[in-house]
Amino acid sequence: MRVYHIGLKNLKRRRVRTALTILGLALAVAIEVALTGITKSLEYDFSRKLDEYGANILILPKSDDLSLDYGGLSVAGVTFGSEKLGMSDLAKIKAIKNSENIATVVPQLFHAADVNGRNVIVSGVDFNSEFRLKRWWRSSGSRPDEPDDILAGSAAAQALNLKPGDDLEIAKHHFRVAGILTETGSQDDKLIFISLPAAQKVFDKGEALSMIEVSALCYNCPIDSIVAQIGEKLPNAQVMALRQTIETKMDVMHRIRHFSIILSVAVVLFAALMIFVNMMSSITEREKEIGIFRAVGFKRKHVLAVLLFESLIVSLSAGIVGYLFGISGAYLARPLMGLHGIQGFGIDTILTAFALSIFVGVSAAIYPAYKAARLEPTVALRSL
Template sequence: MKLHNISFGNIKRRKGKMLFLVLGLVIGISTIVTLLSITQSMTKNIEARLNQFGANIIMVPKTENLSLNYGGIDVGGVSYEIQEFEQTKLADIKTIKNHKNLSIIAPKVLGPVQVLDKNVLLMGVVFEQELSLKTWWHKSGGAFPEKEDEVILGSQVATLFGFKIGDTIDLSGMPFKVSTILNPTGASEDDAIIASLNAAQKLLGKQGKISMVEISAFCQGCPISEMTLQIAEKFPNAKVTAMKQAVMAKMQSIDMFKSFSLGVSIIVILIGSLLVLVTMMGSVNERTREIGIFRAIGFRRGHVMQIILLEALLLGVIGGILGFGIGNLIAWGIIPVVIKDGVFAGINLNLGLVSILMAVALSLLASLYPAFKASNLDPSEALRAL
């Protein structure tokens, strides 16, 4: 009789005990898979949302002068002509080594325009990219611009001049329609008029020119500092700055979820190991007579160990497969509850392979001591139990 046939036969005879052991593995593996699947889905969701919290890389023309502005207060100084970027060169940003980590590239052109004999900051943007980057922009009514002759007014500009949505305003001799007015943001856009990039370039006489670029770049483990150097190499006349605080906050948010999942997973693994150990010890104690007969008819210690470990191997594979399937099913059902508008990240086949290997390793390690004890059982003592 072959050893694996003995192992299979024992599993069939002791279905209740083996089912209890498999159940312990399924609970442990499914809990781990559920936590990891939820963490993976939350990570993707957090990345998608944090990427829209604003730029974490700023590219501006290099200058030898220091800023004389702090907290919105300008103390004056000598104004120098600043060399602006060529718009056609922006495509070079996407040729850096880590270009896949770039999510949003938002160019801007800046300059003053005349509104009722007052100078006002005009900001030209690509609305699709800018609105994706500035998720805190909320309109007080109307709609965001869809045409080049439509503009957005900052809250302070609208208050100062008394403009309302739908009004037509004159910007340095050119008419524009107020598409919407932004709610106060506490940032520079409160004091600006925001137009499409092409319209602003024409109005300012800066066709093909870019004043600055805001870049949103984030992913797990992205080398932000290295990316700034890569961009600086492409633009030697630019000052490229990484907002490291924003990146660190994003990293810490995701790491907290992973640390929590890791801690719970370790506890579950320990509980699962104890459950397997107790179950296998009980199985060995119940099979004292059977093991004694095996030893009496010539089975070596290694043979007895192989029989028990083969059982543990088979049960580990079954427990791993069932645990992986149930864990994904639970995660799929829980994620919409845990994360608002959250979507299940999908079945991770690599995690499935790891789950099966983990279940097998867990089952084998917990069965080593019972197998060793069974293999060292004295045949004469076992037979006296008959």
């Protein structure tokens, strides 16, 4: 027989108490595991949606002649007519190390043109990419699908008195108004959009681009790293992260994470308190038994070993049960949270669950065990 044998026997004897203690700690672990999973999933889901909802990286030529207010953000250094960006750069962007994080690449060519006697900025775009990037775009009429179709911003359409189906001449080329954008509140309202190949052709720009917008999925990637990688691939370009978008996203994520941490800490503290009270009460009940151990030659460290071993077994069991409960809970809560999948149930979560369980279980037991180990053996002789 060994000292740990006594701990196992005691746990078996007090089956109900042992089971309840395991259950209590397991619930705390389960809540932590489920919260971690749900939080990560919410972050991931929210991040993906934000990533897809507009560009977060802007690529411009390096020259600094004009400034452009784009998307409510001041973007310096746009030189219209610059030919430092080109179609071949699109492939380079998609070839960076973190290419899997690149969701959408949207090339644009800006050119000022005289339309119906008014100066208007014409933007050549890839309509498919543009609509994918700007999911908030709504238009009357139809989506442009022919090479000579145009989409007019609401302010531009009002100024030029355009409606769907109207004909329009730009740089001596004939176009048809396919649709009018409903008001977006952005610079897009003032623009006339034509297809990128058409713009390059009518303004005689070859394969030149004025700007490239990139939407990077940055749940797990450092945006600065992607910016640096693109910068390396395009040395003549100015690559900027749209901090406002990223910081808004990070702020929301931090709030979700902080809420999760506060809740987890509260639950874990509650579990620690429960184990502490349980152990203290158990020690009082076992005073005589501990006195017997001491009387027959157990040292303090042996008594401590018995009690901490019991606590370790409870903690390990709670870790297993809690992890399984946590996964199940997260999956059950998935539809309520509007999530399609649950993130974060890898080896790190398993290790965290066990580490948390053991830390809480054993640390809450240290003082009661220490107190028990200090009991004098005469306690066993109180009956005399």
